Amino acid sequence: MITPVLLAGGSGTRLWPLSRRSYPKQFSELAGTRSLFQATAERLSGEGFAAPVVLTQAAFRFIAAEQLSALGVDPAAVILEPGPRNTAPAILAAALWCAQTSPDALMLVAPSDHLIADAQAFRDAVVAAVPAARAGKIVTFGIAPDRAETGYGYLELGEGDTADGAPRALKAFIEKPGPEAAARMAQSGRHLWNAGIFLFTAPTIRAAFEAHAGALLDPVSAALAKARQDLGFLRLDPEAWSRAEDVSIDYAVMEKARNLVAMPFSGGWSDLGDWEGVRRSVPGTGDGVALSGPATAIECRDSLLRSEDPRLELVGLGLEGIIAVAMPDAVLVADKSRAQEVRRAVSALRARNAAQATDFPRDHRPWGWFERLALGERFQVKRIVVKPGAALSLQSHHHRAEHWIVVQGTAQVTIGEATRLVTENESVYIPIGARHRMENPGKLPMVLIEVQTGGYLGEDDITRYEDVYLREAGE
Template sequence: MTPMITPVLLCGGSGTRLWPLSRKSYPKQFVPLVGEETLFQASAKRLSGRASDLAFAAPLVLTNSDFRFIVTEQLMAIGIDPGAILIEPEGRNTAPAILAAALHAVATDPEAVLLIAPSDHVVPDAEAFRAAVARGLGAVAQGDLVTFGITPDRPETGYGYLELASAPDASGAPVKLKRFVEKPDAARAAEMLAEGSFLWNAGIFLTRARDLLAAFETHAAGLMAPVTAALAEAKPDLGFLRLAPGPWSEAPDISIDYAVMEKAPNLSVVPFTAAWSDLGGWDAVWRESGPDAQGVVTSNGAIAIDCENTLLRSDSDRLEVVGIGLKNVMAVAMNDAVLVADMSRAQDVKLAVEALKKKGAAQATHFPKDHRPWGWFESLVVGNRFQVKRILVHPGAALSLQSHFHRSEHWIVVEGTARVTVDDKVTLVTENQSVYLPLGCVHRMENPGRVPMVLIEVQTGAYVGEDDIVRYEDVYART
C-alpha cells in the first residue's frame, strides 16, 4: 500500500541574492517571481492532493514568527489547509528545523513518511516531480534516506553536486550516493558535466521519520536534546506551535547536509531530468522567465529598446523601467530601491545588502509593504513630524485595540467600509468619509464587509515610529 506522505515545507530564509524584491521582512518564497503564484504556493500545490501512486497529507510548515500569518493566508488563497505550523524562535539553519519536524511527525505516526523541501524552488513540471517521488518510495521502504539530484544541463558553479556510485539509467531508479561535492569552479563543473555521474544537489529529501531520527542520533546526537526539549516545551498559539526559545537557542546552527546527510551511509539519489531551479539569483529568474529571441525579459512595467541578454523588471506601479542598448544587464526597480548590475555578477547582489546594512539603510532588510495578519500597509510619505500611509484590511479582519503616546491620526476611507472604535464610540465610516483619532485615545479599525477596505492614514506628532503602540486587545495574540 502506498504510504501517505507528509510534505515538510521550509520557509524561513531571507534570499538576499534576489534583493530588492526579496528581503528579510518579506523573502522570495512569498513573492510571485515566476508566474502568478508565489514560490511557496507553487511548492504547496506541487506536494498536495492524491494521484494513482501518491497521496499527500496536509503540509507541515517550518517558519518564523514574522511569517506565520503570511503562510496561512497564502495557503488559504490556494485552498490548502495546513497541518502543523511550527514557529522557530530564531533561525538555526535546516538541521534543527528538519529534526523538529521529524519528531513532531513521529509522535502522531511512527511510520510517517516525510518529503522535506525548501519552499522557494521552481519546478514547472509538477507531475514529473511527483513521479520522481514515487520512484523513491521503494528505497524509503528499505530504510534509505532518499535525496533528489537534478540532471545538469550546464557547468553550473552556483550549486553543490551529488556524485553517484554509478551513472543513472533511463528508468530514473534510485542510485546509491558516493559523496557530496561542494560548489566547483568552472573547469571542474565542466568536467563533472562531461562525466555524467554528477547531479545538482536540490536539497530535497524523502524518508521515514524514524529512519531520519536514527540518523540524527548516530551522526548529530548533539541536536537531539535541545530540539526535543524545544518541542516538548512548545506553546500553542492561535493554531501555531511555538517552539520553546530557551532550548532552541542551544541547538547548533548547522545544515542538514553537514549534520547528517554527508555522514549517512544509507543515502540514495533519485535522478530528476525535468526543469528545476532554486532561483538563487536574478540570472536564474531571467532564465526561468523565458527570454525572447534577443535574450530579453521584461515585466509589465518595463520596456527594452535594442537590448540583448537583459532583464528589466519593475515591481512598482509608480515606476516604468526603460533600457536602451543594454547588454548582459539586470535592472530591478521597486518603490524604494533599484538594482542595476551586470548579469554575470548575479551572485554578488548579497554584497549590496551588506553595504546597505553598514550604511544603516532600511532598504537592506525592510520591505516597503509591511504585511500584517489583518492585511498590509505602506508608507507613502514620511516627514519630520508626520507620516502618510495606505492601509488595506482584509474582509472580516481587525487591527488591535490600541493607543499611542506621541501621535494623533486621521483616517480617510477610500474603498469599502470601516468600523471604527474611538474610546467608547463605534461608528461606520464609508468611502470618502473620515474620522479623527486624538492623541492617547483608545481605538480600533475593523473591516465588517466582504471586500478589502482601503484607507489613507495621516499621522502627526513628535514621533511616528511603529513601536509607539500600546495594545489592549488583539485577535491575533500579538504582544
C-alpha cells in the same frame, strides 16, 4: 501517504530588493501568478500526499497561512521557529512532530522557494523513490545539469548501472565548484546538482541524527516538548531552540550518512537563488532578455528588466548582461555575472541602517497591509488595506495623532468608549494617547488613507491592549 515538509523560513538576500527579511522570496510571485511557496504546496498535494507540515518564522506565520488558505490547503501543522537555526534543527523538529502522530511517517522535505517546471514529472519521481525510502534509505533528489553551474553543490553518483527511473547509489557530496570543475562535472554524466530535497521515514532520519548529529536531539526535542499552541500555530520553545546548533542538514547529516541514494530528475528545476536564475526561468522576448512588469528592452541582450511598481516604467537601451530590478523604494543594477554577490549590497545598506536592507515597502500584517505614500518632517501618509472581517489591535500612541479617511468600503472605528461606522469619503481624528481600533465589518477589502502627525512616527510607538491575533511584543 507522503507528508510534505515545507521549509519556509529563509530570507533570500540574493534576490534583493524583491526579497527582504520582512517579506522573503518564497512568498513572492517570482515566476507565474502564484508565490513560490504556493506553487510548492500545490505541487506536493493531491493523491498520495498528506496535509503539509510547514516550518517558518513567527513573522511569516500569517502570510503562510493566508497563502495556503487561498489554495484551499489545510496544513497539518505550521511550526514556528523562534529564530533561524538553519535546516538541520528545522528538519529534525518536523521529524519528531511527524513521529508523534505516525511513527513510520514518510516525509518529503522540500524548500519552498524552488521552481519546478514539470510538477507531474516531479511527483512521479517522488513515487518512484518511495520503495527506497521505505527500505531505510535517505533519498536525495539530484538535478541533471544542463550547464556548468558554480552556484550549486553537486552529487557524485556511485559506480554501476541502475534501472532508469530508480534511485542511484551516491558516492559523495561536492561543495560549490570553480568554473573548471563545474564544466567537468556537467559533462561527466555521473554528477547531479544538489537540490536539497529529501525523502525518508521519520525513524530513518532520527537514526541518522542520533549517529551523526546527536547534540541536536536534546535541544530540538525540548523545544518541541515545551512548544505552545498559538491560534493554530505551534511555537517552539525559544530557550531550548537557542541551544540547537546553527547547521545545515548537509553538514550535520547527509555528508556523513552511508545510507543515501540519489534520485535523478530532469523535469526543469531552479532554486531561483539569484537574479540570473530568475532570468533563465522567466519566458523571454528573445536574445536572452526577460521582462517583468512595466519594462521595455530596446536592443538588449542576455538581460533581466523587472519593475515591481505599476507606476514605474523601467527601460533598458543597449544593455548586455545586465540585471535591473526596480521597486518603489530601491533599484538594483548589476552585471549578471555578479548575481551571486547581491547580498553584499544588503550588507552595505545594513551598515548604513538603511530601511531598504530589510523592510519591504508593503508591510504585511495578519489583518491586511499598509504602505507609505509620503514622509516628511513630523508627518507621514499611508495607504492601509484591511481584509474583510479583520481588525487591528486596540491600541494607543504616545507621540503621534492620526487622521483616517476611508476611500473604499466601510470602517468600524473605536475611539475611547465610542464606536461608529465610517464610510467612503468620511474621516475621523484620533488624538495622541487615545485608545482606538479599526475593523472591517464588510465583505470586501476596506481602504483608507492615514495621515500621521507628531514628533516620532516609528512603528514601535504602539501600546496594545487587545489583539485578536495574540501578537507578542515586537511582532
